[in-house]
Amino acid sequence: MLYPNPQNQHPKISENAWISETAIIVGDVTIGDNVFVAHNAIIRADEPGSSVTIGDNCNVQDNVIIHALSNSEVKIENDTSLAHGCIVHGPCTLGQGCFVGFGTVVFDCNIGDDVLVLHNATVRAVDIPSGKVVFDGQVITKQDDVEKLDEITPDLAKFKNSVINANIKLVDGYKDLAQEA
Structure with a gap:
């Protein structure tokens, strides 16, 4: 479901993305090519001055929540995976090739390229350089x-x-099913 925000900004989604019919996308949201947005994901840029940008080849898995506060941005670079049930809250930047694990919360932070934030971790108010790992449950x-x-x-x-590649295959598979219908 795609909705405008109260400022009448509408989501901009690549024709090459696949969005589940149960996902909710609101406001100033831009989604790139080969992006997979799974069931019950919520992506909101509805507060004044907020925006969400999701680069190419990303995946937003089931029950992920992405939200940007007023006058803030969530920017997710290419080839990044957001696993089931994680929360990405702006202001926040995730670099290229990142992985955010199940149930993880990231808020008010800048995360460099090729960073793994594994399951049930919390990352807030820090800058993480490229190539680092936040282990399961770490705060x-x-x-x-x-x-x-x-x-x-x-x-x-x-x-x-492997997670990135599996989800790109899902984009192709779901788009093929839609064409057959």
Whole structure:
């Protein structure tokens, strides 16, 4: 379901994206090519001056919530995965090739490229440089905590890339089904 926000801004969605009919997208939202937005995802840029931009080849899985506060932006760069039930709240920037795990909350932060924020973690009010890992359940709310984060391992990079590739295949599969109907 696509809705304008109270400022009468409408979502802008690539023809090459796939959006579930149970997803809700409101306001100044831009969605790029080959993006998969799964069932019951909610993407809202409805407060004044808010916006959400989702780059190409991203996936927004079931029950994800993306919301931007007034006069803030959520920017999600290309090839990023948002896993089931995570919350991405603006202001927030996620770099290219990131993974945000199940039930994770990220708010008021800047996350560099190729960062994994694994399941049930919380990241708030920090800047995380590229190539880092926030492990399951970890709470990162002070910049000093960021200095202790590990670098991404080859196994985790492989996992992250497999999620991106699986969801791009879902975009193609769902679009093929729609054409057959």
